[in-house]
Amino acid sequence: MDHLVALLAGIFLTAAIYLLLSRSLIRMLLGLVLLGNGVNLVILVSGRLGRIVPPIVPEGAKVPMAGAANPLPQALILTAIVIGFAMFAFLLVLAYRAYQSLDADDTDKMRVAEPRNAPKPPMSY
Amino acid sequence: MQDMAIHPVDWLVILPVVLPLLGAALLLMLREAKEAQYWMALGTVAVLLLGDIALATRIAEQGPVSMTMGNWLPPFGISFTADLVGAVFALAAAGVTLLVLVYLRLDMPDRARRDGVYPLVLLLLAGVSGSFLTGDLFNLYVWFEVMLIASLGLMVLGGRNSQLDATVKYGFLNFFATTIFLLSLGLTYGTLGTLNMADIVAKAPAADPAVMASIAALLLLAFGMKAAAFPVNAWLPASYHAPPAAVSALMAGLLTKVGVYALLRAMTMLLPASREVLEPVLVVVALGTLILGPLGAIAETNLRRALGFLVIGGIGATVTGIALNNEAGLAGAATYVLHAMLTITGLYLVAGLIEAMTGETDTRRMGGLYAAASLPSVLFFVLMLAVAGVPPFLGFWPKLLLVEGGIAGWAPNWDGWALALWVGVLVNALLTLIAGSRLWGHIFWRAGHESAENEAPNPDLRRLDRRATWLGLAPTAVLTLAVFLLGVWPEPLLGFGKQAAAGLLQSADYVAATGVAGGEP
Amino acid sequence: MSTLIFRTIAPLLTAVMLVFSVFVLLRGHNEPGGGFIGGLIAASALAIYGMAMGGEAARTALNVHPLAMAGFGLALAGLSGVLSLAFDVPFLTGLWSIFDLDGSEVALSTPMVFDIGVYFVVFGTIAAVALALESDGEDA
Numbered sequence: 001m002d003h004l005v006a007l008l009a010g011i012f013l014t015a016a017i018y019l020l021l022s023r024s025l026i027r028m029l030l031g032l033v034l035l036g037n038g039v040n041l042v043i044l045v046s047g048r049l050g051r052i053v054p055p056i057v058p059e060g061a062k063v064p065m066a067g068a069a070n071p072l073p074q075a076l077i078l079t080a081i082v083i084g085f086a087m088f089a090f091l092l093v094l095a096y097r098a099y100q101s102l103d104a105d106d107t108d109k110m111r112v113a114e115p116r117n118a119p120k121p122p123m124s125y
Numbered sequence: 126m127q128d129m130a131i132h133p134v135d136w137l138v139i140l141p142v143v144l145p146l147l148g149a150a151l152l153l154m155l156r157e158a159k160e161a162q163y164w165m166a167l168g169t170v171a172v173l174l175l176g177d178i179a180l181a182t183r184i185a186e187q188g189p190v191s192m193t194m195g196n197w198l199p200p201f202g203i204s205f206t207a208d209l210v211g212a213v214f215a216l217a218a219a220g221v222t223l224l225v226l227v228y229l230r231l232d233m234p235d236r237a238r239r240d241g242v243y244p245l246v247l248l249l250l251a252g253v254s255g256s257f258l259t260g261d262l263f264n265l266y267v268w269f270e271v272m273l274i275a276s277l278g279l280m281v282l283g284g285r286n287s288q289l290d291a292t293v294k295y296g297f298l299n300f301f302a303t304t305i306f307l308l309s310l311g312l313t314y315g316t317l318g319t320l321n322m323a324d325i326v327a328k329a330p331a332a333d334p335a336v337m338a339s340i341a342a343l344l345l346l347a348f349g350m351k352a353a354a355f356p357v358n359a360w361l362p363a364s365y366h367a368p369p370a371a372v373s374a375l376m377a378g379l380l381t382k383v384g385v386y387a388l389l390r391a392m393t394m395l396l397p398a399s400r401e402v403l404e405p406v407l408v409v410v411a412l413g414t415l416i417l418g419p420l421g422a423i424a425e426t427n428l429r430r431a432l433g434f435l436v437i438g439g440i441g442a443t444v445t446g447i448a449l450n451n452e453a454g455l456a457g458a459a460t461y462v463l464h465a466m467l468t469i470t471g472l473y474l475v476a477g478l479i480e481a482m483t484g485e486t487d488t489r490r491m492g493g494l495y496a497a498a499s500l501p502s503v504l505f506f507v508l509m510l511a512v513a514g515v516p517p518f519l520g521f522w523p524k525l526l527l528v529e530g531g532i533a534g535w536a537p538n539w540d541g542w543a544l545a546l547w548v549g550v551l552v553n554a555l556l557t558l559i560a561g562s563r564l565w566g567h568i569f570w571r572a573g574h575e576s577a578e579n580e581a582p583n584p585d586l587r588r589l590d591r592r593a594t595w596l597g598l599a600p601t602a603v604l605t606l607a608v609f610l611l612g613v614w615p616e617p618l619l620g621f622g623k624q625a626a627a628g629l630l631q632s633a634d635y636v637a638a639t640g641v642a643g644g645e646p
Numbered sequence: 647m648s649t650l651i652f653r654t655i656a657p658l659l660t661a662v663m664l665v666f667s668v669f670v671l672l673r674g675h676n677e678p679g680g681g682f683i684g685g686l687i688a689a690s691a692l693a694i695y696g697m698a699m700g701g702e703a704a705r706t707a708l709n710v711h712p713l714a715m716a717g718f719g720l721a722l723a724g725l726s727g728v729l730s731l732a733f734d735v736p737f738l739t740g741l742w743s744i745f746d747l748d749g750s751e752v753a754l755s756t757p758m759v760f761d762i763g764v765y766f767v768v769f770g771t772i773a774a775v776a777l778a779l780e781s782d783g784e785d786a
Contacts, residue, residue, distance in 0.1 A: 021435075032297065033303065042308055043310070046315025048315075080307055086274065087270065091778060094281065102286055113364065135736075153714055153720070196740075
């Protein structure tokens with residue numbers, strides 16, 4: 001099970017890198033989302049899978065039952081999902097604004113901050 | 126649960142985070158009252174500065190202090206552990222932010238003020254302080270994201286086209302970097318079963334060195350991207366010049382330094398064995414950054430983009446310290462970070478004044494400022510010499526320590542890497558001096574625009590009004606004064622560097638303060 | 647989007663979702679639910695209202711700027727942690743006070759206050775993003 005999920009995470013990361021190498025902002029954004037999901041899978045696997053008992057402390061007990069799943073990766077993933085979600089929302093709005101104002105979804109055409117034909121450095125001094 | 130008596134004074138560790146967060150929250154609620162917002166932000170940062178001073182003195186006297194949130198046992202609860210490096214960096218960050226806030230009053234367009242620049246500045250400061258003080262890797266990731274979202278907000282405020290363009294590049298690449306950081310966190314947890322820094326120090330030596338080395342490589346990529354080290358530095362000169370000068374001063378002064386700090390912490394303290402494996406990579410990164418930074422600055426005609434390249438050169442110097450990994454080298458890296466926070470912020474603030482006076486961003490069309498405004502030209506001159514590392518200014522001492530470290534690393538067994546780094550630091554100093562003096566010459570000394578045959582006096586200069594003079598020059602002058610004073614009286618700085626390096630190399634105090642060494646939980 | 651059916655049903659739907667979001671919020675801690683998911687439900691309620699009535703109407707209905715609400719939530723969450731200063735325990739330590747109210751047990755705790763803070767932060771932030779996307783104008 002662990003190996004299968006690890007493989008799946010690898011596939012996620014591969015697809016994410018492929019998308020991130022694109023010039024289109026929307027594809028890059030989707031790539032970042034996929035990357036985040038792949039990384040979350042890695043964290044999930046890092047807590048080891050394959051257990052069937054949920055990490056909930058039974059009534060009256062002080063510790064979870066033996067063989068319970070590791071709750072910490074789940075907490076980490078939850079945090080990461082929330083943060084990733086906020087970043088995704090922000091970048092989506094940003095990409096949309098950039099598309100409206102710069103009229104470009106192609107990063108090659110986004111050259112406002114870095115003009116294409118930058119002047120040569122001054123030769124005096 | 127843990128039975129550790131907590132005294133109110135222990136709250137100093139958490140204060141640098143809680144205070145700006147609460148301040149930002151309060152400012153968000155007071156959206157309409159712009160004047161009150163400004164003064165409250167200023168007050169919050171001033172109180173925070175006092176808290177940071179108290180924290181740093183306490184740590185200098187008693188060694189690292191720690192507090193674990195929510196009364197959980199240390200390796201499970203999130204620890205905030207402040208040692209000297211973190212506390213002093215946090216102190217410097219608060220000081221720089223306070224000065225930039227003064228400058229912000231002058232510089233921000235109205236629209237940005239309406240959209241809430243002050244809460245974002247406080248949020249940014251919370252993220253920066255949190256990163257410096259946290260003792261938990263995952264928590265560090267959270268503070269990275271807090272910092273990232275605040276800086277994205279600051280960068281896009283005002284919404285000019287060039288800002289949108291710059292923010293897209295900054296946002297995508299930095300989000301990628303933090304996601305890579307998260308990936309390495311997952312691997313760390315899978316290997317060691319802990320994310321508490323002190324616990325990692327204790328457990329890492331027993332783990333498979335190959336796995337730890339690949340984790341360290343991922344961390345190096347993530348933090349290197351955050352710090353804008355060669356070859357993943359392209360985002361910095363593409364973005365830092367777009368927002369208003371005060372915002373770019375804040376970001377150039379603080380954000381890349383957090384990346385360097387994280388690199389210092391991860392490579393030197395957490396995974397020293399893996400740093401050994403990665404040493405060739407670190408050396409190449411350091412050399413590339415050292416040389417590329419000032420060369421870019423020489424070739425650039427946009428003033429603040431040129432300064433961005435100087436920031437990168439400074440990152441090279443700090444990575445050099447990490448690559449050397451001896452006491453002098455690490456002391457050099459730690460003091461360099463401090464120096465860069467003050468000096469680079471000052472340079473960006475002067476750049477903002479220059480742009481206000483000339484109405485230009487292109488150095489070729491600035492010219493002739495010396496006659497119109499002599500004080501800014503003196504400030505720029507001093508700061509530029511400090512960046513290059515010319516005595517008697519602050520920048521000299523970190524570079525001296527790095528050079529010493531290079532010799533110390535080379536001497537015992539003729540280590541070619543250390544020698545290369547030694548040469549790199551010196552070449553970097555020379556190139557930075559060339560870049561800086563060219564900038565100064567073009568902007569201030571030359572009579573007018575470039576290539577005007579007669580170099581007639583620049584007709585486009587505008588004088589600063591009284592308000593701008595006070596609000597703009599006062600913070601810069603304070604920074605420059607600090608750079609000068611710490612340059613002629615370097616004992617506190619050198620003492621800090623020595624203690625910081627010792628603390629990073631011998632982490633026993635840090636581990637003991639967190640309280641994980643007390644036995645198996 | 648704004649057909650007659652949708653416009654008629656949207657306020658009703660919004661009201662139900664808001665109540666449900668509070669229910670989910672208070673149910674949290676020991677059962678599935680909590681501030682984050684509650685805030686998301688509330689924000690989607692507002693988004694539905696905005697889709698039916700327009701972003702401007704949603705803003706008016708909200709009365710307070712969503713970001714101010716997020717600030718309020720952040721302050722609430724932070725203060726719930728600072729409360730432990732008075733009890734000599736570390737930041738964010740859970741403090742409980744369980745008392746009897748007319749036969750039923752009521753648990754007041756700092757985790758609950760924290761959760762309410764989270765609810766407001768999430769609601770405010772997501773509502774601000776949703777309204778910004780909806781209004782399509784210059785306000786980002």
